[in-house]
Amino acid sequence: DAGVIQSPRHEVTEMGQEVTLRCKPISGHDYLFWYRQTMMRGLELLIYFNNNVPIDDSGMPEDRFSAKMPNASFSTLKIQPSEPRDSAVYFCASSARRDNSPLHFGNGTRLTVT
Amino acid sequence: AQSVTQLGSHVSVSEGALVLLRCNYSSSVPPYLFWYVQYPNQGLQLLLKYTSAATLVKGINGFEAEFKKSETSFHLTKPSAHMSDAAEYFCAVSVNSGNTPLVFGKGTRLSVIA
Numbered sequence: 211d212a213g214v215i216q217s218p219r220h221e222v223t224e225m226g227q228e229v230t231l232r233c234k235p236i237s238g239h240d241y242l243f244w245y246r247q248t249m250m251r252g253l254e255l256l257i258y259f260n261n262n263v264p265i266d267d268s269g270m271p272e273d274r275f276s277a278k279m280p281n282a283s284f285s286t287l288k289i290q291p292s293e294p295r296d297s298a299v300y301f302c303a304s305s306a307r308r309d310n311s312p313l314h315f316g317n318g319t320r321l322t323v324t
Numbered sequence: 325a326q327s328v329t330q331l332g333s334h335v336s337v338s339e340g341a342l343v344l345l346r347c348n349y350s351s352s353v354p355p356y357l358f359w360y361v362q363y364p365n366q367g368l369q370l371l372l373k374y375t376s377a378a379t380l381v382k383g384i385n386g387f388e389a390e391f392k393k394s395e396t397s398f399h400l401t402k403p404s405a406h407m408s409d410a411a412e413y414f415c416a417v418s419v420n421s422g423n424t425p426l427v428f429g430k431g432t433r434l435s436v437i438a
Contacts, residue, residue: 252431253428253431255425312358312373313426316367
């Protein structure tokens with residue numbers, strides 16, 4: 211399997227622009243997670259899905275952030291409008307439907323908002 | 325709610341020396357515990373996990389960790405550091421009830437000096 215695939219790897223945008231991050235989970239995995247990593251806060255869970263349904267979005271910082279999972283093989287995280295404080299590395303991860311199954315992470319999208 | 329504390333944001337060891345990365349957890353129910361490693365510009369990879377079987381858990385690359393309930397600890401060790409071990413290490417905790425999202429520590433950066 212190719213693993214979790216994220217695109218783009220790097221995104222540089224200006225404040226106020228819309229940003230869309232994409233994720234393809236590992237085939238057969240029922241859970242998908244979006245994390246944000248910064249120096250100050252470390253890894254923060256933003257939202258996670260089970261069978262394409264959002265289960266917990268309490269980590270989404272503001273209404274500017276939204277996430278969708280239209281099918282089992284694709285998810286997006288959108289920021290509109292973007293702000294400089296959104297600059298971070300955003301990770302997508304997936305896991306199988308088993309207790310204590312490990313997370314498989316993508317290589318992340320490094321977002322820079324100027 | 326569960327939480328994880330990693331003592332020391334940066335640890336530096338000489339090549340061939342013992343590696344000890346500390347992790348203490350807080351959980352009201354029996355936990356699952358994990359160590360992940362992150363190399364530069366990559367996502368996190370699972371090193372090892374504790375799931376209430378053996379208290380001493382062996383992982384990849386010669387790492388191991390011991391679960392000590394009395395100390396609420398899950399420290400990561402490796403007898404002899406190698407240059408390739410230089411990376412960021414994250415401890416994480418989950419609870420024994422389905423695919424509850426992992427809660428990560430803030431990470432410890434390991435430097436290995438030649």
